[in-house]
Amino acid sequence: MTKIQTQYNRRSFLKISAAAGGGMLIGFSWLTGCISEGKKDETLAIPNEWFDINGYIKIGDTGLVTIYSPNPEIGQNVRTSMPMIVAEELDVDWQHVVVEQAPLNTGFYNNQIAGGSQSIRRGWHPLRMAGATARRMLLEATAKEWGVEVTVLTVANGIIKEINGDRTMSYGEIASKAVGLDVPEEVELKDIKDFKLISTSVKNVDGKKIVTGKPLFGLDFQREGMQLAMIQHPPAFGMKVKDFNEADIKTMPGISDAFIVDITIPEPGYFDEKGFLQLIAIVGKTTWQLMKAKKALQVNWEQISEPESSEMHLKRMEETLASEMGESRKDGNPEAAFKKATKVIERSYSAPFLPHNTMEPMNFFANVTETSAELIGPTQTPQALEGSVSKLLGLPIEDITVNMTRMGGGFGRRLYVNFGVEAAAISKKIGGPVKLIYTREDDMTQGTYKPAYLATYKAGLDENNNLIAFSVKGTGLPESPVFENRFPAGTVENYIAEKASTKTNITTGAWRAPRSHFIAGAEQSFLDEVAELAGKDPIDFRLELLDKAISNPIGKRNDYDASRYAGVLKLVKEKSNWGQETPGIHRGVAAYFCHNSYVAEVIDIAMEDNKPKIKKVWCAVDCGIVINPDAAVNMMQGGVIDGIGHAMYSQLTFKDGLPQQSNFNQYRLIRHSQAPEAIEVFFVENNIDPTGLGEPGLPPAIGALANALYQATGERYYHQPFMSYKPVMG
Amino acid sequence: MPEYKLRINGTSYSVDVDSDTPLLWVLRDELNLLGTKFGCGIGQCGACTVHFQGAAVRSCLIEVSTIGISEITTIEGLSEDGDHPVQKAWLEHDVPQCGYCQSGQIMNAAALLIENPKPTDKDIDNAMSGNICRCGTYVRIKQAIKTASNQ
Numbered sequence: 001m002t003k004i005q006t007q008y009n010r011r012s013f014l015k016i017s018a019a020a021g022g023g024m025l026i027g028f029s030w031l032t033g034c035i036s037e038g039k040k041d042e043t044l045a046i047p048n049e050w051f052d053i054n055g056y057i058k059i060g061d062t063g064l065v066t067i068y069s070p071n072p073e074i075g076q077n078v079r080t081s082m083p084m085i086v087a088e089e090l091d092v093d094w095q096h097v098v099v100e101q102a103p104l105n106t107g108f109y110n111n112q113i114a115g116g117s118q119s120i121r122r123g124w125h126p127l128r129m130a131g132a133t134a135r136r137m138l139l140e141a142t143a144k145e146w147g148v149e150v151t152v153l154t155v156a157n158g159i160i161k162e163i164n165g166d167r168t169m170s171y172g173e174i175a176s177k178a179v180g181l182d183v184p185e186e187v188e189l190k191d192i193k194d195f196k197l198i199s200t201s202v203k204n205v206d207g208k209k210i211v212t213g214k215p216l217f218g219l220d221f222q223r224e225g226m227q228l229a230m231i232q233h234p235p236a237f238g239m240k241v242k243d244f245n246e247a248d249i250k251t252m253p254g255i256s257d258a259f260i261v262d263i264t265i266p267e268p269g270y271f272d273e274k275g276f277l278q279l280i281a282i283v284g285k286t287t288w289q290l291m292k293a294k295k296a297l298q299v300n301w302e303q304i305s306e307p308e309s310s311e312m313h314l315k316r317m318e319e320t321l322a323s324e325m326g327e328s329r330k331d332g333n334p335e336a337a338f339k340k341a342t343k344v345i346e347r348s349y350s351a352p353f354l355p356h357n358t359m360e361p362m363n364f365f366a367n368v369t370e371t372s373a374e375l376i377g378p379t380q381t382p383q384a385l386e387g388s389v390s391k392l393l394g395l396p397i398e399d400i401t402v403n404m405t406r407m408g409g410g411f412g413r414r415l416y417v418n419f420g421v422e423a424a425a426i427s428k429k430i431g432g433p434v435k436l437i438y439t440r441e442d443d444m445t446q447g448t449y450k451p452a453y454l455a456t457y458k459a460g461l462d463e464n465n466n467l468i469a470f471s472v473k474g475t476g477l478p479e480s481p482v483f484e485n486r487f488p489a490g491t492v493e494n495y496i497a498e499k500a501s502t503k504t505n506i507t508t509g510a511w512r513a514p515r516s517h518f519i520a521g522a523e524q525s526f527l528d529e530v531a532e533l534a535g536k537d538p539i540d541f542r543l544e545l546l547d548k549a550i551s552n553p554i555g556k557r558n559d560y561d562a563s564r565y566a567g568v569l570k571l572v573k574e575k576s577n578w579g580q581e582t583p584g585i586h587r588g589v590a591a592y593f594c595h596n597s598y599v600a601e602v603i604d605i606a607m608e609d610n611k612p613k614i615k616k617v618w619c620a621v622d623c624g625i626v627i628n629p630d631a632a633v634n635m636m637q638g639g640v641i642d643g644i645g646h647a648m649y650s651q652l653t654f655k656d657g658l659p660q661q662s663n664f665n666q667y668r669l670i671r672h673s674q675a676p677e678a679i680e681v682f683f684v685e686n687n688i689d690p691t692g693l694g695e696p697g698l699p700p701a702i703g704a705l706a707n708a709l710y711q712a713t714g715e716r717y718y719h720q721p722f723m724s725y726k727p728v729m730g
Numbered sequence: 731m732p733e734y735k736l737r738i739n740g741t742s743y744s745v746d747v748d749s750d751t752p753l754l755w756v757l758r759d760e761l762n763l764l765g766t767k768f769g770c771g772i773g774q775c776g777a778c779t780v781h782f783q784g785a786a787v788r789s790c791l792i793e794v795s796t797i798g799i800s801e802i803t804t805i806e807g808l809s810e811d812g813d814h815p816v817q818k819a820w821l822e823h824d825v826p827q828c829g830y831c832q833s834g835q836i837m838n839a840a841a842l843l844i845e846n847p848k849p850t851d852k853d854i855d856n857a858m859s860g861n862i863c864r865c866g867t868y869v870r871i872k873q874a875i876k877t878a879s880n881q
Contacts, residue, residue, distance in 0.1 A: 075828030075865050203824050210829035211820045211836060212812040213765020213805030220764040228759075253731075253748070288748065288755040291771075359769050359777055359830040359864045408767070408830025409864050440770040630824055634870065638827050641866030664774035664862065673855035675868035 055108035063172030068102035074410030089131025104382035117692030201630035218377035236657030254289030273418035307657030329484035337469035337494035341460025349522035360408020366423035450511030490558030513695035524590035524703025571620035588707025596691035624688035639697025645670025739807025765805035776861030786841035827865035
């Protein structure tokens with residue numbers, strides 16, 4: 001057993017009533033209700049009284065346990081997997097657990113953010129400790145009750161027993177006595193081999209509610225007396241609103257108000273809006289009336305910076321790459337090595353701006369008074385929202401509450417808090433509760449896009465086809481996509497990475513697997529071409545390089561574990577029967593490490609009616625301990641489809657500052673018929689602390705796709721979307 | 731504003747709305763039937779799919795004045811207790827990720843199975859391609875439809 005100090009984030013384990021702001025947790029059940037739908041058949045009755053054991057756990061007198069899931073749920077399934085970790089250490093029957101979303105409470109929880117695939121990785125220790133601490137306190141309470149030592153007690157499934165006796169005590173019976181006990185200084189965590197719940201497939205706690213259409217999402221939130229609002233932002237980047245036909249709009253049916261809001265705040269942070277700070281807001285009774293009022297808007301816009309176009313964007317990035325760039329890593333003497341090389345290959349890759357396009361458009365509820373602000377809705381960063389609203393309204397943080405709804409997708413879009421801040425600004429102006437709703441067009445043309453990128457790779461081989469020189473340089477609008485310390489850095493004697501940003505007035509932000517979603521595809525397609533030039537099998541070529549990184553790495557800053565990297569390649573090689581030819585099947589492979597997890601993928605394509613059709617995707621994953629295997633498979637499948645879909649079909653282009661695509665009739669997302677027929681996922685088994693899977697499945701899919709397409713069509717695919725000028729798949 | 735009488739999930743409702751109000755917003759804003767989702771407003775994503783006389787339609791495109799006595803079924807009325815074969819199959823395969831598009835996917839799949847109780851992969855692709863899942867649960871949706879088709 002591992003003994004572990006509870007000092008780390010100790011506040012989380014204190015009795016709720018003793019902590020400032022703790023009262024917020026109690027009674028926050030407007031969405032989930034007391035008992036979730038799935039618990040109807042359970043034998044345990046609804047408790048008359050609940051006892052707060054710590055910030056994560058309350059236990060009812062009947063033995064029913066509520067576990068608060070601290071992090072925002074965007075579809076990555078943390079509302080199931082995070083409470084599973086608590087329940088494991090608490091040693092309670094999962095059938096007796098009810099999950100509730102915790103509100104933002106920085107005093108209790110650390111890292112209440114859905115981003116960077118970090119929920120599980122950063123939650124692992126605090127969640128285990130929350131469960132273990134509560135279990136220990138329940139054991140201590142029982143020992144005290146019976147007048148025995150804790151050491152003579154054991155617990156399983158929420159029932160405490162004497163090791164050498166007949167007495168039993170359920171968590172429900174003893175919970176009241178555990179409240180108020182001193183939090184132990186040190187607790188024992190379970191041995192990994194004793195896990196009963198972790199690494200078993202547990203169904204989504206909200207599954208039943210989702211398939212029956214229960215109101216779980218921000219857009220579904222209702223409050224008595226609430227009005228609805230919509231915004232109109234400038235149609236083009238580089239524009240600002242001057243004035244509009246306010247009087248006409250206000251007289252339209254169902255419209256109560258129309259005005260310009262300004263969401264400029266002092267010292268804006270990373271998650272604040274950078275583009276459209278002044279917006280037209282229309283407030284009214286029904287969504288349809290607001291939509292009609294939006295159509296009736298006549299606005300005078302003001303040009304405040306140069307309107308940009310996609311042609312201009314590409315040209316600017318090409319100019320950056322041709323100019324002096326920032327050198328971020330150099331090993332050996334690349335210049336000399338390229339001169340010495342027998343074969344040299346150079347290729348360029350690009351990808352366009354992309355909106356996130358969560359299926360649930362941006363929305364937020366706000367109720368601002370003179371002295372307080374209440375915000376409810378879909379946010380990946382409740383803490384950033386709280387901070388920005390505090391700045392906007394000039395209210396102290398303590399007077400602002402943020403509660404999170406389930407989110408209809410995140411993908412990074414809801415890291416940015418502008419729509420919550422806009423809701424607060426509108427609520428303040430009208431002096432009442434309001435729910436702000438974006439239309440799809442508002443959502444797609446508002447910015448915060450995945451940046452556009454351009455990168456050039458160059459490799460040099462010696463006469464024995466060894467990779468002796470490697471160069472990567474990349475730029476983007478506005479950020480460079482290059483990770484200088486990632487593979488193949490560390491495997492090549494002479495290596496150089498250069499990067500620079502290119503300016504734009506299009507606003508961008510993190511998009512699922514930032515930078516990796518582009519650079520992995522570029523790098524992995526390039527390596528495929530280098531392997532081909534060297535006359536080597538693409539997996540063997542990579543393994544050869546990784547062997548070098550294992551035995552004799554170049555440089556000290558390599559940010560990956562070469563053995564784990566090689567491990568997923570070997571696993572996917574074995575599972576996919578790589579090397580065995582199947583008539584009509586064309587295969588591509590890629591592997592990538594990002595967000596602390598390792599993934600290798602093989603994509604099988606067949607040509608059907610002269611069009612490529614993805615038959616199967618094989619994935620090998622090393623994310624340490626897998627908390628919830630079937631949910632992890634789901635996440636991987638989603639990442640693969642997301643990667644394939646965007647690389648194949650999606651792009652956002654600009655003309656005179658205007659996004660040229662504003663809804664799904666012009667902007668293509670992958671659909672059923674284009675999805676792979678099957679996706680199989682295999683996990684490397686180990687006892688390494690778990691890492692996340694929200695993002696790592698996506699980046700290698702783009703490389704594996706490009707490489708499989710090459711095998712199937714004989715053409716290399718350098719520029720996304722691959723199918724923009726080609727016949728559509730499927 | 732005119733008054734419209736509607737038959738939804740076997741219940742009669744009367745609503746007072748503009749004649750061009752789409753069924754989607756009647757359901758969501760007037761009747762508090764929030765299971766039908768707003769995704770695009772132009773019939774391209776399928777999040778707002780409901781049954782109109784048993785066939786799958788996009789409720790964002792149906793003006794309230796055109797409905798008349800037609801029977802509408804939403805996700806809330808698909809089954810008594812979430813026990814429609816399609817809903818059960820969805821749970822068995824643990825399909826949802828974010829879950830937002832799933833009531834539209836389920837309504838579309840349920841309509842497909844009425845018309846074609848044993849759809850092939852190609853039939854499923856054809857019938858379902860109007861329903862976008864941004865999380866990429868397509869593989870599981872197909873498996874779930876096949877499971878439901880065997881019920």
